[in-house]
Structures are given as C-alpha cells and as structure tokens.
Amino acid sequence: MKNFEQRVFSGVQPTGTLHLGNYLGAIKNFVELQNKYNCVYCVVDQHAITVEQNPAELKSNILEVLASFIAAGVDYKKQIIFQQSSVPAHSQLAWVFNCVSRIGWLNRMTQFKDKAGKNKENVSVGLMVYPNLMAADILAYLATHVPVGDDQKQHLELSRDIAQKFNNDFGVDFFPLPEPLIYGNATRVMSLRDGTKKMSKSDPSDFSRILLTDEDDIIVSKIKKAKSDSELIPSSLDDLEAKPECLNLINILSASLNQEASKTLGQYAGKEYSTLKKDLAECLVQVISPIRVEIKNLLNNQDELNAILATGTEKASLIANPILEDVYKIVGFK
Ligand code: AQP
Numbered sequence: 001m002k003n004f005e006q007r008v009f010s011g012v013q014p015t016g017t018l019h020l021g022n023y024l025g026a027i028k029n030f031v032e033l034q035n036k037y038n039c040v041y042c043v044v045d046q047h048a049i050t051v052e053q054n055p056a057e058l059k060s061n062i063l064e065v066l067a068s069f070i071a072a073g074v075d076y077k078k079q080i081i082f083q084q085s086s087v088p089a090h091s092q093l094a095w096v097f098n099c100v101s102r103i104g105w106l107n108r109m110t111q112f113k114d115k116a117g118k119n120k121e122n123v124s125v126g127l128m129v130y131p132n133l134m135a136a137d138i139l140a141y142l143a144t145h146v147p148v149g150d151d152q153k154q155h156l157e158l159s160r161d162i163a164q165k166f167n168n169d170f171g172v173d174f175f176p177l178p179e180p181l182i183y184g185n186a187t188r189v190m191s192l193r194d195g196t197k198k199m200s201k202s203d204p205s206d207f208s209r210i211l212l213t214d215e216d217d218i219i220v221s222k223i224k225k226a227k228s229d230s231e232l233i234p235s236s237l238d239d240l241e242a243k244p245e246c247l248n249l250i251n252i253l254s255a256s257l258n259q260e261a262s263k264t265l266g267q268y269a270g271k272e273y274s275t276l277k278k279d280l281a282e283c284l285v286q287v288i289s290p291i292r293v294e295i296k297n298l299l300n301n302q303d304e305l306n307a308i309l310a311t312g313t314e315k316a317s318l319i320a321n322p323i324l325e326d327v328y329k330i331v332g333f334k
Contacts, residue, residue: 004176008037009143011044011084011134014061015053016201018068019209020284023291024186024255025149031073033147033181039079040141040316041069043309046084046091046133050126051115051202063305064295068212070308071294080319082312084137089320093136094129096327100166101132105158111151135159140320144176150187151198156180170330186255192226195244213292216285223249223281228273235269237261246273253280256287 010030012022030041043065048058062083069081084090106112106128116123126133134155138146139162146156156178163175191197191208199209207222214222227245234240240247253276254264268276298305328334 001176002173004142004144006037006145007141007143008033008039008145008147008181009042009138009141009178010039010147011042011047011137012065012069013044013048013201014058014065015048015051016061017064017211017213019189019199019201019211020252020288021149021186021189021199021209022201023072023212023287024184024189024252025151026147027069027072027074028255029147029181029184030069033145034075034079037145039074040143040319041074041079041081042084042137042316043069043082044084044134044137047130050124050130063299063302066305066309067295067298068291070298071212071291076308076312080312080315081308082316083309086309086313087140087316087320089140089317089324090133090136092324093140093320093327094133096331097132097135097139097162097166098129100169101129101135101158101162105161106131109154109158111155131155131158132162135162138178139163139175140323141316142176142323143178145181146178147181149189149198150182153180153182172330174326174330184255185251185259185261189252189255190244190248192222192245192248195227195246195248210284210288212288213295214288215292216289219284219288220281223277223284226277228277233265233268233271233273233276235265237265240265249273249276249280253283256280256283 010026012018012026030039033039043062045058045062066081070076074081109131112128115127135158138159148156160177163177166175167173189199191199191203193205193208203209207225210219210222226249228249229243229246240250250261250264254261257264
C-alpha cells in the first residue's frame, strides 16, 4: 500500500447542544491533533437527518456545533471546518460506496440496531446506510486518522472494509485504510443517571448529561444528583467495574485532569462520593465555563460564523472534488 499523506477527518452531528461526552471523547482530541496533523472537521448535517429533525432547530444547531468547535480551541484559520451538505462530493461518493458496501455488513452495525430498536421496518433507509456516508466523509479527503469516541469504532472498521473492497474490486491502491484514534480516559462517557448507557444528546433526561452551554450552578447540581453509591469509594478499578456510575465519575474527572484513572482512584479511595462529586463539579466548571462563554460570544455574530463555514466549504471542496473526479474515472463514469 502506498504512503498516504497523513490527514485527520472527523465529524459531529448537529442534533442538539454538545455534551461532555462529545467534548472529552472527540472535540478535546480534535484540538490536540491539530498541532500534529492537517485536520478537516465537519458538521455532519446529512447524518443528522437520518432521524427526524426540526428544520429551524437543525439550522441553529449547525452554527452552535461550529461555535462549539471554535470555542473548544479548533483553529479555523489553520484547519478546515465546514458543513457536510455544502460539499456535494460527500453524497456523490456515498452513492458509489452504497454500491461497494454489503447489506450484511450494515446489518451487523450495533448503533443501527440500538437506534432502530424494534422499529427496524419503519426507520429511514438513511439510518441504515449512515456508515457508508461516514466512509465517504472520511475517504473524500483520503484521511488516514479519525478521532472518535468508542461508539464509532465499528463504523470506522466498516470504512476500512469499504476502502479495502473498493481498492480490490477496481485493482487500485487508491484509498487509505483510515485508523481510528480512540484515546484518553473518556472514550465512552456514560449517562449520569444510568452508567450502562452512553451520555447522549437524545437521552430524554437533561440530568443524564452535562452540556457545553450549562451554567456553573447547573453543572454543580447535575453532578450532585448524579447516581453514585452509599458505600465508600473502593481502592481498585476492578471493584468499580460493578458500579458503572461511579466508574464513570472517576473516568470523567481523570479525563478532565488529563491523568490516569488509577491515579484519580488513589486520591479518592476510602472517601465518600460527595467529596469526589464536589471536586468533579469544580473541575468541570473550570473546563466548561470558558467554552460556554465563548460559544455565546460566537453565536452573537452569526455573519462571521457563516463566513467561516463558507471559507471551509471552499477549502474542503478543493481537496474533495479532485478525489471524487478520480473515483469517477476509476469506476468508469468518465
Ligand atoms: N458518550 C460519549 N462518550 C465519548 N464520546 C462520545 N461521542 C458521542 N457520545 C460520546 C463522540 O462524539 C463525536 C460526535 O458524536 P455525534 O454527535 O456525531 O454522534 P453520536 O455519537 O450519535 O452522539 P450522541 O450525543 O449520542 O447523539 P445522538 O443522541 O443524536 O445520537 C463522535 O466521535 C462520538 O464518538
């Protein structure tokens, strides 16, 4: 396989205000990676409509996700930030991939099974072929590295399968096999109400997640009310395995402090959860409040945000369009 120029791609859906899971699992890593790689970060609005969206809310969520990227530290001058639907190469390549990918592969996707539930016959076709579009998002830039939370690992494997099958089917060495970058102590931040479910924008309970726009007092009260335990904090991570809500609090604090979970546990073993919660709330207020303030500032100047998106579209198209052109030649369209 040839040596591909290293490039990072990742996307976030504008399906609501971003939460701590999106931040610790993905966006915090986006910011770190920009010092080492050329990065393309995308507001994936076409993925968002795989489930029903209110059009007016979707429109404002797109700008809010953009503002959240920038407020968290993504450098829009140095890197590319844009809106997926503004670069048609994504959906054009996705169609080619719909014809490369196999139904059996998609049937195995656990996120589809979770989201479709018992309603499999009635969900949108888009929800099922979502991973093919995700492969197109990544491979339209020949991206080699994809920072994501743990929940996206299986979709990334499918992107690699699609790239490999395309290369084999057409006898080319055209697409790289993109590597997932899943790292840190918060690759899967869990709900504050149920430690077996991931923290998610679509959870009906507001108290299940901390939003990047939450005021300080709300952060404190959500952490205070988070499910924990009446026993003292154990001293080994193995003992915490059976207490997923508690493990989650330790992992969130560790990720926020950039330290190993074992070190955090060492600091709190034998103490009450109320002590851990107090420190965690203080730490999260320090992490989130500057981001919240900046999101608000940025949203006050929507013309500037729209201009940033327009520049991103131009820069992204300059990379993706020639790649799509080559794909069209490879498959025989041109
Ligand atoms: N709980 C999480 N822990 C760690 N990482 C997470 N991510 C999402 N939830 C967690 C990562 O955030 C990035 C953007 O995710 P997304 O918004 O595109 O889609 P999602 O994974 O479907 O997120 P949600 O919040 O659960 O949205 P809904 O409820 O709309 O489906 C991805 O890298 C993801 O891994």
